[in-house]
Every structure is written in C-alpha cells, then in structure tokens.
Amino acid sequence: MDDSLSMLQALATTPCRAAHHAPSLGETSTSVPHLEVVVSLPTRLAATASPPARGRIYRACGCRDNRRRLYGPRCPVLAADPEHGSWAFAVDLPSPDGKRSTCRRTGHPTREAAEEALGLLLTGENTGVYADPHLRTGDYLEEWLAARRTTLQPTTWAGYHDSVQRFLLPAFAGIRLVNLRSRHIQEWQQSQLALRGRPTVYRAGSTLRAALQAAVRARRLPYNPALHAIIKRPTAAERTCWSPAQAAAFLRHNHTFHADQLADLFEVMLGTGMRRGEVLGLHWADVHLMDRNLGGPSCGTPWSWVVPGGVGCC
Ligand SMILES: [Zn+2]
Secondary structure (H helix, E strand, O other), X not given: OHHHHXXXXXXXXXXXXXXXXXXXXXXXXXXXXXXXXXXEOOHHHHOOOOOOOOOEEEEEEEEEOOOOOEEEOXXXXXXXXXXXXXXXXXXXXXXXXXXXXXXXXXXXXXXXXXXXXXXXXXXXXXXXXXXXXXXXXXXHHHHHHHHHOOOOOHHHHHHHHHXXXXXXXXXXXXXXXXXXXXHHHHHHHHHHHOOOOHHHHHHHHHHHHHHHHHHHHOOOOOOOOOOXXXXXXXXXXXXXXXXXXXXXXXXXXXXXXXXXXXXXXXXXXXXXXXXXXXXXXXXXXXXXXXXXXEXXXXXXXXXXXXXXXXXXXX
C-alpha cells in the first residue's frame, strides 16, 4: 500500500515520465493544475475502497539464507515468482515504554486480505476491540462452550452444548466470526423454522446470541449480529396442575402397562414439582435425605418434599 502511495507521489512529481504516456487498461488518469499526469495502478488496488492509512503491505516468505536467517521480504525468489510466499503487513504501534514496537503478520493469501487484517488491527487500536480475522465461528463457539462449562449450571451448559453441536456448528462453523452478519442468522432461522419447532429454533438462536455477546464483552467483536436477529421467545402454553388422583392414576397406568423403571423419578417430580432438567441434573451431593430436601450448587434452587408419598403442584 505504502509502496503504491509513494509511487503515486513520485509519479505526480515527475511529469516528464508520465506526460507522453497514453492511458491504457488498468490505469487511472489524475488531473493536476496545468498538467495531465497518468498514474499506473494495479487494477485490483485501484478497486480497493479505502486501504488503511498506516502500516505497509508486502510479500514475504519462510526461506532462510546459509546462516539460517529468514529472508522475509528480501527473498530473491519473491521477485521472480508471483506465487512465492504470502502477503504480510507491518505497522508501528505505540508501546507503554515509548519505544517503537512493530507488529508484523504474514500468511495472507492476497494483498486485499492483508489490508483487511491491517484495517482490523488499526480499528482495534482505536476502539479497544480486536476482532481476529482468522477465527472461525465454529472454533469460537467450541472455545466459548469449554470456557463456560465450569461457570454454568450443568443443565444450562448441556442445553448450550446441544444447540451448538446440533444446530449452530452445521450452519456457521466455517464462517469467519468477523464476517457473521444478521442476515446469515435470519436466513438460517427461517430455514430451521420450516424443519422444527419454534421453541427449538429459539433456544439455538438465543445460545448463539449469548455466545456472541460474550465475544462483545471480551472486546473480540465490535457488535453482536444476533442481538436483534433472533425470533421472540415463544410463549409457553398455560399449565394446569394434576390433582392427587390424576397423579396416582398416571403412576398406576405406567406401572401396569409399561413396567415403568422410572417410576421413582416420576414420584420425585410429582412430590417436589421439579422440572425434567432439574431432576436429571441432580447430583448425589444435592440429595439431603435427613433434611428432606433436594438441591445444591449444581441444582440452583433447593426443593423440599411436600408430603411424604404425596403430590406436589406445578
Ligand atoms: Zn522465499
């Protein structure tokens, strides 16, 4: 980028080289007072909207000299072979001790990719947000899940894990996180609504929203593309409580016709009012038989027996 800019400046100040040159394909004509100056620019660079104002873009490779030192941008093969090496950027960043600190990143397939990465780095420097241009959404979601495992309730984490594995990774794993947009999420939701229930789609979408919000909080994304893209939470149907007679009939029916091995589990649910996820998420440490209650750190709410052998409500 800087090379092209300096070339532009050099040509603008040396009219004798350019004055007799007729414009051809891929060239830009620039008017300056009293002089028509023709500037040769690579077509693809001319098409770039606004390259970053700082730093420089160059090609580099991993070749080494006889003393095992990296050639970097000085490799002789780079000039002969346009496919050799990759695009890189370097930019000076302020450092706490006031000394010059140069940030270099190589491995970009094209000049435009290197410019984009440099632009993101400079935006990060200005705003405090650094969005890694290489990070895939799938890798981020896996990382987020692993980090939340110790801080979430086991049942909540299991729900997130299920949504990520079944719905989010198949849809978004390959998209770079910085390129994920609201329209991607909305299109995915519409396709999902044709296949499965609204609560399932909402649950997967709200998992994505929570994961991306964590990235915003960690200043790894400038904004959350899922924030306003997720469908509204479906309203739950109104629930009615079973009477003790209905609950007893349910248990008797299960026992008679299904030889139900989960009868104890159903009795606990009926006796305490615990939900399915809560009762399945119970650990032995949560079971306090002498205190007649269930609950603890992994369960959240303590649940007490209502009546021995009796029936709870809701
Ligand atoms: Zn080389």
